Amino acid sequence: MVLQLLLNGLIYGSIIALGGIGLTLIYGILNFGHFAHGDLMTLGAYLAYLFTVQLALPLPFSFVIAGLLTAATANLLDKILYKKLEGRDSVTIMISAVGAALIIRNLILMSWGPQLKFLERGIEMPLVFFDGLLRITRTQIMILILSVIFVTAVHLFLSKTKLGKAMRAMSDNTALAKITGINTERVIFWTWFMSGILTSSAGIFLAMDTHLIPEMGWNLLLPMFAAVILGGIGNPYGAIVGGLAIGISQEISTMFIAASYKPAVAFAIMILMLLVKPSGLMGKKV
Amino acid sequence: MTISGLLSYLIFFLTFAGIYAIMALGLNMQRGFAGLFNIGIAGFWAVGAYTAAILTKSPSPNHLGGFNTPIIISLLAAGIFSAILAFLIGIPTLRLREDYLGISTIGIAEIIRLIFTNEAWLSYGVRGISSIPKPFRDIFGQYYNLSFLALVLIVIAIFYYLSEKGIKSPWGRVLRAIREDEEVAKASGKNVFRYRMEALVFGAFMMGVGGALYAHFTGFISPEAFMPMQTTFIVWIMLIIGGSANNFGVLIGAVITWGIWTGTETITSMLPAQYVTQAAAFRVILIGVFLEIILLNMPDGLFPERKFKA
């Protein structure tokens, strides 16, 4: 039981973590909470549905194209909204992100309708371990492996490349990054791009593991924010740890409280964190 | 449409616009004057509505109730419960930057929705609470809607008066000073946390009362009826189009926004029935785009903040 919940939490947590990395970098670099992040995730998942199911293209191909299109959407939002609102107070920018979220979600609702959709047809038989104590599907194994690959790639990018280091530097201290001559416009562009790819991937993983609905990403926004705050705003490694912690806590909580209150767990952890250590476990910005 | 039909539609329209205007006045207290980011308006609204419904109804086997409280008490209680909720959410967030409050209000709105959906003993779950008493119906008879509009207008007048009075007082000056520069206000010894909390709680009180009026007017509420983001968003548009930190502007903004919102419904309702989902989604997209255009091109709204003498 615990083992199974841990596994479920790990999968769910990886999805939150992938989305959270972009959310926290945007937070650190542009200094606002991107409330449309969850809906970008939904967009990625539905685009994958469009290519894989409706156009019958191979999944890996759809995965990449959906990622690129979601990234392009993220960059578009920055170009036509957030960049233009630069210098206005952060609440204005955040409410415009809320508006963008509603627009994206309702575009999806208009295009694909409110019904549940599935990326894969048929029921997949899980592999059973420990006399039925642990069940895992091949899809779930793939999600876990790909998540590890993605996180490793992000780590290598952030720690080894000039652009990655510049991203972390900007997230640390934007004013100093400018004085140092870092090309901040370029960093911002690639931050949106990378966030788009990651959040789209997270959405597709979620769709593969469960199903698609237009609210899927919005429902993950709170857990993602909780992960970002838990790990310290602007800290991508914090978001990964935070995401896993939130994911696992939500699943384990079902041993003690009704499963329908699972979404409240992320909220409770977040509030607790705000009360105890608002700068997060690994961060410094408040 | 006959004159009387037109008139009764107008009354109906203004009543809803008025209830939304109350929410917008509440948001203006929080966002306009204190700079607070509340995107969980639907949560406060729902708490107010359910409080009123449960308090005023006669006993029902389906959910908590049977208190038969008079409407004036239910309105006050709705405001108070909503205010308590705001107080609780303010404790962990108001010392931190504005985003935390925003994120937390989304969370609280979601949890409230979960509670009213799952706790059937309290709220009859997704089936919602129906036959919520309509106050003074017996007295006013066919003029009931008109009398309800009058009630809404009275509530607006009271809140408008209190807001204006508050904001022109020394309290309001400090509040705006905090919004402009927290550090300076802190340095001059102001308890920033307390002022913010007062604005948050007062705003939430208005929202709770607005929720109660909504429950009484429609007679039916359910967790689905609130459409949290949509409701919240419409109130925000009212504030932004009218002019943040301008109570009069916000009232005008409420009427205009409600007009546009119901106007789009009139148009989309002409579409064949199978497009009903698409039409609803399309309406939200329209007001979403509308908001972005206003944000980009009219930063101060129709009625910018008035400059008060320092």
Next chain:
Amino acid sequence: MLEVNNIRAGYGEIEIIHGLSLTVNKGEIVSIVGPNGSGKSTFLKSIFSLVDIMDGQITFQNEILNNAATDEMIKKGLSFVPQTDNIFPSLTVHENLELGGYISRKKLKDRLDLVYDLFPPLLAKKKKRAGTLSGGQRQMVAFGRALIMKPKLLLLDEPTAGLAPMYIQLILDKVKAINETGVTILMVEQNAKKALEMSDRGYVLAAGVKKYEDSGRALLENEEVAQLFLGG
């Protein structure tokens, strides 16, 4: 090398610097001192276009510098070290220094060696997160990051602000050492006496205007300056 001519600068519509001129010659250490609120930091920032310039002209090596883009100024050989928040705390010491070479990676290795030579404590901590260092070491990281850019003129905004007393002299000695590698230095400094002692020339500001201008030694010996600005 640097010519500032009758500059007026500030934030938005608020003018803080009311017509200041200054010259820095190649190889010098020049200090700007003055009481709190005299506008000395704002003045330094105006040279690096970090505040709004309303009037006047800044030239560097005979080229106009007013409102130049940051990367342009760095390429021309200017580098600015802010007073606070002058490191990237979550990056390692080495990464902080590397980012100094963001614009040009040419000879990055040589520059890094030079910085580690100047600031030996950093070599031992190169893999540590900069945020974990002591105040003095952070300042060295900030200097190092600026030096990687191979500046001709280094602008230092109160390099000893907030440092423990034991570090103040150490950091000022480092400034001297940097100057000896051929970097011209213009700094704003709170410890006016110590700064003027090591400076070729100095400027005393008050309320956004220049009160005195002379060699460091002469300013130290000037009784008026001593009484009014150096605390007797």
